[in-house]
Amino acid sequence: MTIRSLKQKWFMRPFRPIIPFVGKVVYTSIDGFESLFGLRDDLTPPRRMIFIGNGNYKAIGNEFVGYFKDLCNLKPDDSVLDVGCGLGRMAAPLTQYLSPTARYEGFDIVEKAIDWATKHITAKYPNFRFTYTPLYNKLYTAYNKNHTGNKTEAAEKFRFPYEDESFDLVYLTSVFTHMLPADLENYMSEIRRVLKKGGKCLITYFLLNKESLSLIDEGKAQFTFQYKFDKYQIETKDVPEDAIAYDETYIKELYQKYNLQIQEPIRYGMWCGRKNFLSGQDIIIAQKQ
Numbered sequence: 001m002t003i004r005s006l007k008q009k010w011f012m013r014p015f016r017p018i019i020p021f022v023g024k025v026v027y028t029s030i031d032g033f034e035s036l037f038g039l040r041d042d043l044t045p046p047r048r049m050i051f052i053g054n055g056n057y058k059a060i061g062n063e064f065v066g067y068f069k070d071l072c073n074l075k076p077d078d079s080v081l082d083v084g085c086g087l088g089r090m091a092a093p094l095t096q097y098l099s100p101t102a103r104y105e106g107f108d109i110v111e112k113a114i115d116w117a118t119k120h121i122t123a124k125y126p127n128f129r130f131t132y133t134p135l136y137n138k139l140y141t142a143y144n145k146n147h148t149g150n151k152t153e154a155a156e157k158f159r160f161p162y163e164d165e166s167f168d169l170v171y172l173t174s175v176f177t178h179m180l181p182a183d184l185e186n187y188m189s190e191i192r193r194v195l196k197k198g199g200k201c202l203i204t205y206f207l208l209n210k211e212s213l214s215l216i217d218e219g220k221a222q223f224t225f226q227y228k229f230d231k232y233q234i235e236t237k238d239v240p241e242d243a244i245a246y247d248e249t250y251i252k253e254l255y256q257k258y259n260l261q262i263q264e265p266i267r268y269g270m271w272c273g274r275k276n277f278l279s280g281q282d283i284i285i286a287q288k289q
Contacts (some may be wrong), residue, residue: 004145010103042124043092045116061089064173064202065097071267071285072200077169081105081160081194082106083187085130088117095125105162107131109152131161139178139241161192167194178241181231185254192258195288198276201260204269204281206245208233212272220273224270251284260286 068074085106114132136152225233236242267278
């Protein structure tokens with residue numbers, strides 16, 4: 001066990017129960033200040049609502065819209081599917097790029113996120129639509145108002161609520177980093193189904209390869225991924241979906257299986273302590289053949 005993992009296990013554990021409470025108090029205070037002085041625009045949610053981790057909410061949204069345009073050749077009139085859209089982090093900047101005739105669809109398993117995005121984004125941009133999908137995920141289901149496993153559907157059997165060949169671009173940012181293999185494989189199949197021929201998908205991962213595994217062993221990564229399975233490794237035993245890293249060879253085989261041509265190079269991320277990177281997570285862009 002590395003020094004980093006020991007710190008996570010023994011130093012942070014006693015404080016975990018109070019971290020959410022302290023964070024809520026701090027963010028509520030900041031939200032009040034920003035609201036009072038008009039420092040937050042209408043398409044940016046209050047900080048206390050953001051459940052997708054660290055990072056500048058608006059900056060990350062703008063960063064990825066740049067990738068959609070520059071790396072995926074997204075056009076203003078294209079149709080877009082945002083899988084795991086959350087509160088609309090990518091949707092908000094896309095409102096300034098996609099035309100009124102374009103189609104944006106987003107779905108998420110966190111009901112309050114969909115409610116917020118519908119109220120604040122769809123109200124101003126009717127061609128942006130958000131759908132709540134009650135799927136079970138041990139990490140995210142707890143964010144819902146009434147979360148019980150028997151009221152949700154398994155992601156491995158879920159069919160996206162859209163017609164075949166409906167979208168020019170499908171993207172998933174930090175979604176497969178929280179999904180187990182059976183769920184991921186079903187989503188890959190669905191991504192292929194709803195993509196138009198020639199359409200592209202952009203998906204982020206934690207990919208395990210020689211370089212990233214070496215950096216993890218050296219204690220330079222953000223995660224230890226200490227629990228190892230056949231095709232993947234997880235960070236947290238009790239909540240596997242907390243953070244999941246996948247064997248790169250396995251992921252490449254899935255793209256081949258579903259006839260999605262990877263557009264080289266893979267853009268590797270900084271999550272494992274790389275010195276040269278594009279973004280936080282690893283990015284794979286592929287095209288439907």
